[in-house]
Amino acid sequence: GRATRGKVVVIDPRQGITGAKADEWIPITPGTDAALALGMANVIIRSNLVDSDFIHNYAFGFEDFSDSTGKTRKGFKSFVLENYDPVRVEQITGVPSTTIARLAGEFATNGPAVAILPGKGGLLNGSFGGVYAAMAVHILNALVGSIEKKGGVMTQRYYAPVAWDDLPRDPVANKGRKSARVDGAGTQFPLARHAYQAVADNILAGYPLEALFLYDANPVFETPGGSRFIDAFEKIPFIVSFSSFIDETASYADLLLPEPTFLERWQDDAIEGLGHPGVGLRQPVIDPIHATMNTPDFFIKVAKAMGGPVSEAFPWESYEEVLKFRLSEIGADWEMLKELGVWLQPGYRFARRGSKTWVEDVIGRDRQNAPRDGYFDFYSRELFAALGDMKKDDLLAVGISQSGDAANLPHYEPISENDTDYHLMLNIVTLMSLGPVSAAANMPTLQEISGMTVGETWGSWLEMNPETAHELGLHDKDMVWIESPYGKVKTKLRYVAGLRPDVVNLPYNQGHKAIGRWAKDRGVNGLDLLNPMTEPLSGLAAFTNTFVKVYRA
Numbered sequence: 412g413r414a415t416r417g418k419v420v421v422i423d424p425r426q427g428i429t430g431a432k433a434d435e436w437i438p439i440t441p442g443t444d445a446a447l448a449l450g451m452a453n454v455i456i457r458s459n460l461v462d463s464d465f466i467h468n469y470a471f472g473f474e475d476f477s478d479s480t481g482k483t484r485k486g487f488k489s490f491v492l493e494n495y496d497p498v499r500v501e502q503i504t505g506v507p508s509t510t511i512a513r514l515a516g517e518f519a520t521n522g523p524a525v526a527i528l529p530g531k532g533g534l535l536n537g538s539f540g541g542v543y544a545a546m547a548v549h550i551l552n553a554l555v556g557s558i559e560k561k562g563g564v565m566t567q568r569y570y571a572p573v574a575w576d577d578l579p580r581d582p583v584a585n586k587g588r589k590s591a592r593v594d595g596a597g598t599q600f601p602l603a604r605h606a607y608q609a610v611a612d613n614i615l616a617g618y619p620l621e622a623l624f625l626y627d628a629n630p631v632f633e634t635p636g637g638s639r640f641i642d643a644f645e646k647i648p649f650i651v652s653f654s655s656f657i658d659e660t661a662s663y664a665d666l667l668l669p670e671p672t673f674l675e676r677w678q679d680d681a682i683e684g685l686g687h688p689g690v691g692l693r694q695p696v697i698d699p700i701h702a703t704m705n706t707p708d709f710f711i712k713v714a715k716a717m718g719g720p721v722s723e724a725f726p727w728e729s730y731e732e733v734l735k736f737r738l739s740e741i742g743a744d745w746e747m748l749k750e751l752g753v754w755l756q757p758g759y760r761f762a763r764r765g766s767k768t769w770v771e772d773v774i775g776r777d778r779q780n781a782p783r784d785g786y787f788d789f790y791s792r793e794l795f796a797a798l799g800d801m802k803k804d805d806l807l808a809v810g811i812s813q814s815g816d817a818a819n820l821p822h823y824e825p826i827s828e829n830d831t832d833y834h835l836m837l838n839i840v841t842l843m844s845l846g847p848v849s850a851a852a853n854m855p856t857l858q859e860i861s862g863m864t865v866g867e868t869w870g871s872w873l874e875m876n877p878e879t880a881h882e883l884g885l886h887d888k889d890m891v892w893i894e895s896p897y898g899k900v901k902t903k904l905r906y907v908a909g910l911r912p913d914v915v916n917l918p919y920n921q922g923h924k925a926i927g928r929w930a931k932d933r934g935v936n937g938l939d940l941l942n943p944m945t946e947p948l949s950g951l952a953a954f955t956n957t958f959v960k961v962y963r964a
Contacts (some may be wrong), residue, residue, distance in 0.1 A: 419833025426909025442955035445544035450500030454515035462556030472790025487789035523562025533782035540824025547821035577721035601797035636943025810947035833958035870933030874916035900935035
């Protein structure tokens with residue numbers, strides 16, 4: 412037999428390399444991760460497999476409770492038991508109820524176990540209810556007590572940079588800061604830190620913007636409905652682009668200020684995924700090939716030229732000086748840091764439940780309006796602070812189908828109903844080779860290996876289950892049209908057995924109209940087919956919300 416080790420289960424519409432190497436692959440309908448997680452939670456609760464110490468002493472909202480006004484609120488337990496029976500979840504996800512029950516039992520009885528959020532390029536899980544889906548998946552860890560323990564979730568620790576000094580009084584800046592943000596983060600999208608998707612729509616709706624600075628951003632290519640940004644740019648008098656390449660967005664700028672590549676500039680980079688604190692120091696390894704300037708250095712020079720309080724806020728002469736200042740108290744000598752290029756504080760230090768670290772850095776780190784009391788929220792007090800008791804019609808207006816207590820609990824937000832003409836769900840997949848960054852498509856080596864699993868390189872292809880292709884009268888390597896209510900593109904069809912029959916995959920980061928000779932005019936951009944919807948809480952793009960039809964070209 413094999414050596415004793417953990418079991419890996421991959422839940423994804425597409426098997427991919429990770430799914431092929433896993434112990435088990437579960438083909439799920441895209442965008443239904445929340446329903447599956449809550450179906451598993453239903454089984455864990457009914458089977459009394461929860462971590463009772465965590466639930467009773469370090470959690471809020473698991474059971475029904477009375478709020479400060481005496482009103483009874485529905486807790487997570489009763490909500491899940493009433494709404495997410497595995498039989499119903501099977502109808503939503505396409506995963507058999509027996510499989511759901513088995514996975515739940517294995518997860519709860521083979522600890523330590525950990526449920527990892529689906530990434531989809533870092534956009535939660537890319538679905539319309541992405542925030543609720545992320546809550547649902549993470550709650551599986553809470554149910555079995557797999558938070559801050561060996562083999563479970565460990566909250567990332569970060570290095571502590573020196574705090575910025577208080578800014579000088581600046582009446583002009585203070586006036587500007589009183590305005591609502593152009594992306595609606597924190598207001599239109601209550602949980603968002605950034606809501607790039609909404610920038611174009613808000614400008615087109617009349618948000619007054621005199622100038623737009625774009626730093627290493629290519630929304631014309633990288634967002635669903637990217638043409639909205641082209642229309643929005645027509646309303647902005649002055650656009651500046653800081654980019655290493657003349658990409659699709661930079662092409663519309665009034666002023667191009669070339670950014671050095673990552674091999675030519677200074678930059679700090681917090682190291683994620685280690686658990687313990689760490690920071691990398693990127694520094695030039697070659698002299699700049701062209702007349703470029705690191706964007707932070709540009710702003711330092713502009714600030715000094717402006718004089719007054721703006722100049723006072725930038726006492727440094729270069730960005731290298733800024734980095735030296737910010738990293739001066741991490742416990743590393745600057746010259747040694749430059750020589751090594753990295754600083755780490757190794758060691759996995761799990762926070763004890765109820766400790767100060769648990770309260771402030773684990774449970775309370777990202778809370779804005781919810782109390783930092785050390786209780787894990789099964790019922791989100793952060794959402795309640797943002798949504799309150801909004802009426803159903805008001806919630807529907809912002810894209811949330813549930814009302815009452817359900818709006819503050821993790822739940823499944825249904826994807827759009829598919830038109831009878833558009834019966835295949837489109838799944839935009841990010842390849843390990845080309846990744847989510849536009850510039851990767853302009854690297855010949857990455858183009859050369861982009862589709863090695865299907866024998867395709869230097870272009871696009873559509874992945875389809877052979878059974879589905881047979882039903883549609885299509886054959887491997889046929890040229891096909893992919894059509895949605897929002898667009899139409901032509902590419903090559905490739906058979907992929909490791910794929911749900913009702914889903915088609917289109918790899919991302921081809922179809923560029925600019926950025927460089929290795930990327931331009933190769934393949935198609937699948938984002939042109941997507942419904943340009945925005946996840947209502949995070950402000951992120953909803954990537955799994957579009958159905959298509961496929962036919963021979």
